Amino acid sequence: MELAVLAHVGIFDSGLGGLTVARALRARAPALPILYLGDTACFPYGGQSPAELEARVLVVGQSLVDRGCTALVVACNTATSAALERLRAELPVPVIGMEPPLKPAAEQTKSRRVIVLATAGTAAGERFARLEADHAVGVTVHTVPMPGLADLIEAGRARDPQVLAMLEQAIREPIALGADAVALGCTHYGFVAAPLRTLLPEHVAIIDAADAVARRTLAVLEGVAQHVTAGAVRPVDYDVTGDRRAFAAAVDCLRDVGETLPALANIRRRLATVGS
Structure with missing residues (x-):
């Protein structure tokens, strides 16, 4: 046996x-x-x-x-x-x-507009380009590279005012345009979901792949x-x-x-x- x-x-x-x-x-x-x-x-x-x-x-x-x-x-x-x-x-x-949770974000959005917060390497990668082509047809994807964010989290500064400022700047324009989902495209970013939540309208979803x-x-x-x-x-x-x-x-x-x-x-x- x-x-x-x-x-x-x-x-x-x-x-x-x-x-x-x-x-x-x-x-x-x-x-x-x-x-x-x-x-x-x-x-x-x-x-x-x-x-x-x-x-x-x-x-x-x-x-x-x-x-x-x-x-x-x-x-x-x-x-x-x-x-x-x-x-x-x-x-x-x-x-x-x-991979960034773009697929569930694209499936859930009602406004057909989503945000992806990602590292520069992920945002520029061929794998992400294929993901967008395969799963975000008809959806406007605001891909926002976040240089330095993972470094702050890695340093234990996930609640630093600088983190809040970076997040606010990243989402301001897409949210104003009607985005209703934010996909976290880096595993570090799951540790800033709480401060991010305070910056978003209640109807906007945060989607983490973990x-x-x-x-x-x-x-x-x-x-x-x-x-x-x-x-x-x-x-x-x-x-x-x-x-x-x-x-x-x-x-x-x-x-x-x-x-x-x-x-x-x-x-x-x-x-x-x-x-x-």
Whole structure:
């Protein structure tokens, strides 16, 4: 009799943004083993060339497989755009990617006008262009690059007045024109949904891809017959490739301003093939 494979999900991002996905996945699967890697030594991923980023993401993905992960979530839109197909071709485990939630925004809008907040790399990528062509026909899409926003969030400044000013400037014109949905095109941006909400009319929806990716991950695990462990809530194991103290301090800052995050357990040793 063939033994069931116990699922062990690896999630990675260039920093702490992918914790929004870990949070959503932990909410749906309390006892699922999760290993989160913040590749903070290479933050932000958008600062690298496509070739450099593809190579880096392959190293990170392989390192998680080497540590026993049976499925991977690329919790970064920029990394997904640069390397998802290559990861799927070269790694022996299922790989789930991220994309800005433009499709649900386009499906939900009544005004036929939506906003996508994204990093410059995601906004300029071919994957996003295909997404818009495939799923936003007849919808006016205001794609707004947000340089520096992820950096502020990564630094633990998600409630900084500068963040509020950046968000207000980004949405002002599209909202005045009638946009009624805002799609968050970077996993970091899930940590500024609360201040963004204060700037929007009540009827304007904020759409975050984190929960959809969590649901997709569980569906993929079921499809490949990987067993999701049941039981008590367990912490999310994590490591970073850069400064652990800075990462932990930023996480504490998010908790201090009311962000709910899963319990985290630092595995206290670098992934051997990653980092400087």
